[in-house]
Amino acid sequence: MARQGLTRADIIRAAIDMIESEGLHSFSLRELAGRLHIKAASLYNHIQSSDELYTEIGYYAISELKKVQLSAIAGKERSEAVEALSDAYYRFGKERPEIYKVILSLPMVKNDAIHKAGFDIVEPIMTVLGGYRLTEEQKMHLQRVFRSIMHGFISQEEAGCFRQYPVDVGVSCRMAVRGFILLIESSEKEAEI
Amino acid sequence: MARQGLTRADIIRAAIDMIESEGLHSFSLRELAGRLHIKAASLYNHIQSSDELYTEIGYYAISELKKVQLSAIAGKERSEAVEALSDAYYRFGKERPEIYKVILSLPMVKNDAIHKAGFDIVEPIMTVLGGYRLTEEQKMHLQRVFRSIMHGFISQEEAGCFRQYPVDVGVSCRMAVRGFILLIESSEKEAEI
DNA sequence: AAGTAAAACTAACGATGTTAGTTTTATTAT
DNA sequence: ATAATAAAACTAACATCGTTAGTTTTACTT
Numbered sequence: 001m002a003r004q005g006l007t008r009a010d011i012i013r014a015a016i017d018m019i020e021s022e023g024l025h026s027f028s029l030r031e032l033a034g035r036l037h038i039k040a041a042s043l044y045n046h047i048q049s050s051d052e053l054y055t056e057i058g059y060y061a062i063s064e065l066k067k068v069q070l071s072a073i074a075g076k077e078r079s080e081a082v083e084a085l086s087d088a089y090y091r092f093g094k095e096r097p098e099i100y101k102v103i104l105s106l107p108m109v110k111n112d113a114i115h116k117a118g119f120d121i122v123e124p125i126m127t128v129l130g131g132y133r134l135t136e137e138q139k140m141h142l143q144r145v146f147r148s149i150m151h152g153f154i155s156q157e158e159a160g161c162f163r164q165y166p167v168d169v170g171v172s173c174r175m176a177v178r179g180f181i182l183l184i185e186s187s188e189k190e191a192e193i
Numbered sequence: 194m195a196r197q198g199l200t201r202a203d204i205i206r207a208a209i210d211m212i213e214s215e216g217l218h219s220f221s222l223r224e225l226a227g228r229l230h231i232k233a234a235s236l237y238n239h240i241q242s243s244d245e246l247y248t249e250i251g252y253y254a255i256s257e258l259k260k261v262q263l264s265a266i267a268g269k270e271r272s273e274a275v276e277a278l279s280d281a282y283y284r285f286g287k288e289r290p291e292i293y294k295v296i297l298s299l300p301m302v303k304n305d306a307i308h309k310a311g312f313d314i315v316e317p318i319m320t321v322l323g324g325y326r327l328t329e330e331q332k333m334h335l336q337r338v339f340r341s342i343m344h345g346f347i348s349q350e351e352a353g354c355f356r357q358y359p360v361d362v363g364v365s366c367r368m369a370v371r372g373f374i375l376l377i378e379s380s381e382k383e384a385e386i
Numbered sequence: 387a388a389g390t391a392a393a394a395c396t397a398a399c400g401a402t403g404t405t406a407g408t409t410t411t412a413t414t415a416t
Numbered sequence: 417a418t419a420a421t422a423a424a425a426c427t428a429a430c431a432t433c434g435t436t437a438g439t440t441t442t443a444c445t446t
Contacts, residue, residue, distance in 0.1 A: 004424090004425090005412090005424085006424075006425090028401080028402065028403085029402080029403065029404090030401075030402070030403085038424090038425075038426095039425075039426065039427080040402090040403080040404085041404080041405080041406095041425090041426075041427085041428095042424070042425050042426070044404075044405080045423070045424055045425075046424090049403085049404080050403065050404090104348070104349075104352050104354070105352075106352075118354075118356065118357050119357060121354070121357075122357050137360055140357075140358040140360045140365075141360060141364060141365040141368050142368070143358075144346070144349075144355055144362070144365040144366075144369075145342075145365060145368060145369040145372060147345065147349060147354070148341070148342055148344075148345025148346045148349060148366075148369060149338070149341055149342055149345055149369075150345070151341075151344075151345045151348065151349055152340065152341025152342055152343070152344045152345030152346075152348075153337070153341045153345075155297070155344065155345075155348065156297075156337075156340060156341060156344055159297050159298075159299075161297070161311075161314070161340070162337055163311065164311050164312060164314075164315050164333075165333040165336075167330055167333045167334060169337070171334060172333075172334040172337040172338060173341075175334050175335070175338060175376070175380075176337075176338040176341060176342075176376075178376065178379075179338060179372050179373055179375060179376030179379075180372055182372060182375045182376060182379060183368070183369075183371065183372030183375060186371075186372075186375060187368075197393090197394090198393090198443090199393075199394090221432080221433065221434085222433080222434065222435090223432075223433070223434085231393095231394075231395095232394075232395065232396080233433090233434080233435085234394090234395075234396085234397095234435075234436080234437095235393070235394050235395070237435075237436080238392070238393050238394075239393090242434085242435080243434065243435090
């Protein structure tokens with residue numbers, strides 16, 4: 001096979017495309033290699049393991065999620081920002097479910113740069129919470145509450161766990177966000193004391 | 194190998210034990226067979242596929258989760274019941290993370306008896322919500338909100354997504370439940386109109 | 387004691403991630 | 417222009433995985 005100057009970035013990009021179009025579940029290094037007209041073993045000239053590849057894709061997914069979140073809250077404040085943020089989050093999960101899944105499969109236990117990615121995940125919601133009069137500790141907790149609600153909705157709807165009743169999941173999610181806003185406002189009052 | 198009268202239930206039980214002690218990730222039919230002093234191919238005398246086995250384990254997990262939830266809310270009402278329910282849910286996820294994971298991997302798309310399992314998941318929280326003056330539609334939405342919060346907390350903590358800040362996750366979760374109770378009470382007032 | 391059906395077996399297939407060792411190619415240095 | 421080097425591809429193989437086909441053994445029933 002004639003050398004084609006394949007780069008590490010090309011491989012990651014191709015992997016992302018494959019996962020988005022054909023699903024994380026059915027993704028394999030051999031298929032990826034086939035797509036690039038290469039043998040699977042040749043991939044190891046560019047990556048060290050499949051874990052490393054998934055980690056790289058996870059970084060991409062996190063940065064994409066952060067991007068849509070930041071653009072959603074631009075110029076907005078307080079409850080309006082919270083609603084825009086959750087809308088963007090929910091849409092991301094619905095529109096790019098396979099890429100979203102990679103984020104969770106990220107081995108957070110690991111080392112170094114994963115720390116930065118962790119704060120990329122947190123930054124948008126922490127920015128919004130910065131618009132409220134809250135203590136630092138309140139913000140740390142509330143940020144988790146927000147992410148739990150959003151992730152809970154996305155992953156369970158994707159898994160088919162919300163099929164029992166015929167009511168719209170988007171409506172349920174907006175109701176959850178309303179509850180979250182109530183909680184923020186209630187926390188704000190506590191902080192004032 | 195002398196026949197040992199191995200039954201389907203024995204196999205499921207052994208699989209559950211293995212998954213709980215050594216993790217869902219490293220589980221395999223060959224190891225399971227080894228544990229039972231059997232060749233992997235012999236498992237197929239009792240089960241049709243690994244999918245079927247996972248489904249069976251999923252049923253078990255759902256029934257266990259339902260059990261601890263029902264016993265937690267026994268004799269309790271309204272906010273006290275909500276808190277007891279979330280406590281039991283959270284503890285289940287923390288104490289039996291591997292079994293909990295199987296629930297989500299359940300292919301809800303599938304047919305028949307999965308429907309019953311779906312309602313087993315929903316029953317405890319719907320019972321608690323029955324103690325509030327809510328419309329049926331409100332209950333359908335609120336049940337999803339509750340499950341999203343709980344699943345969001347359990348799965349993200351398990352995945353290591355909550356390591357950014359050194360505050361206790363249990364506290365964050367109880368705060369989320371407080372927000373959920375605020376939401377129920379606010380919905381109750383809307384329903385009265 | 388003979389027959390039957392369940393429960394085990396052996397052997398193999400195709401797919402997966404991965405490693406070791408080899409050849410080719412493009413670029414760089416002489 | 418030619419020789420050296422390092423990168424990028426290759427082939428071949430390994431262990432593991434779920435799974436199937438066909439065979440033997442065992443225990444119970446008649």
